[in-house]
Amino acid sequence: MKIYFASDQHFGAPNSEESFLRELKFIAWLDEVKKDADVIFLLGDLFDFWFEYKTVVPKGFIRVLGKLAEIRDSGILIYFFVGNHDLWMDDYFQKELNIPVYHDNKEFVFNGKIFLIGHGDGKGPGDKGYKRMKKVFTNPFSKWLFRWLHPDIGVRLAQYLSVKNKLISGAEDVKFLGEENEWLVQYAKRKLEYKHYDYFIFGHRHLPMIVNVGKNSKYANLGDWIGYFTYGVFDGEIFELKEYNKS
Secondary structure, three states, X not given: OOEEEEOOOOEOOOOHHHHHHHHHHHHHHHHXXXXXXXXXXXXXXXXXXXXXXXXXXXXXXXXXXXXXXXXXXXXXXXXXXXXXXXXXXXXXXXXXXXXXXXXXXXXXXXXXXXXXXXXXXXXXXXXXXXXXXHHHHHOHHHHHHHHOOOHHHHHHHHHHHHHHOHHHHOOOOOOOOOXXXXXXXXXXXXXXXXXXXXXEEEOOOXXXXXXXXXXXXXXXXXXXXXXXXXXXXXXXXXXXXXXXXXX
8 A cells, every 4th residue: 555645836836937847846756656556645735826717727737637637547546635725626626637626624544544634724723814814715705706807817816926925825934833833733633632543644834744743643744845845655554754856
């Protein structure tokens, strides 16, 4: 058994040229892991911005989408969790790629180990500004209003804000803040008060880490594919973080 996890690629940022190089590296990683993968989890922010109009999706990323389609067609399961940048994802992945899309955490059991998996945005204490903003962005009326913008205007505006505005982009000081100040660590500990989980696997934080949060329970953040190029792998017994350092 090999289960792979990756998050926060932010393709499209900061510009198409730099993004393209990272896309090629991610595709090379997908080509490697497909050799022994049973399941691949993508934990959100695959794109720096994504919005599904009724008949239009953002231009680009064809190599990434094609590779995901190829892997899924081969029989390997892929699960996608929306992040704060691609939270307006609807049914495109499901219909075109046969990849389920989840908008919140979901529990999985592999080889007797219980995983709670999600992007991680808006979880735990704090981050109140983002939580309020997310309610506005996910409101059906807000989505309806945005759809009235021509895609050439709407997509360009959203991409600009996503790159320039730290509040929207989720850019953070990528330093470990200590267990008491890491919101997802606190979130995992609170969840353990009600149920045991062996692993909490999240993205969003952009900082690769594994933290013991309880007896036989670990929280892992996958890092990103911007500066760290890190991913997670579960071999049926243990979960590890690894770095993909091939160019």
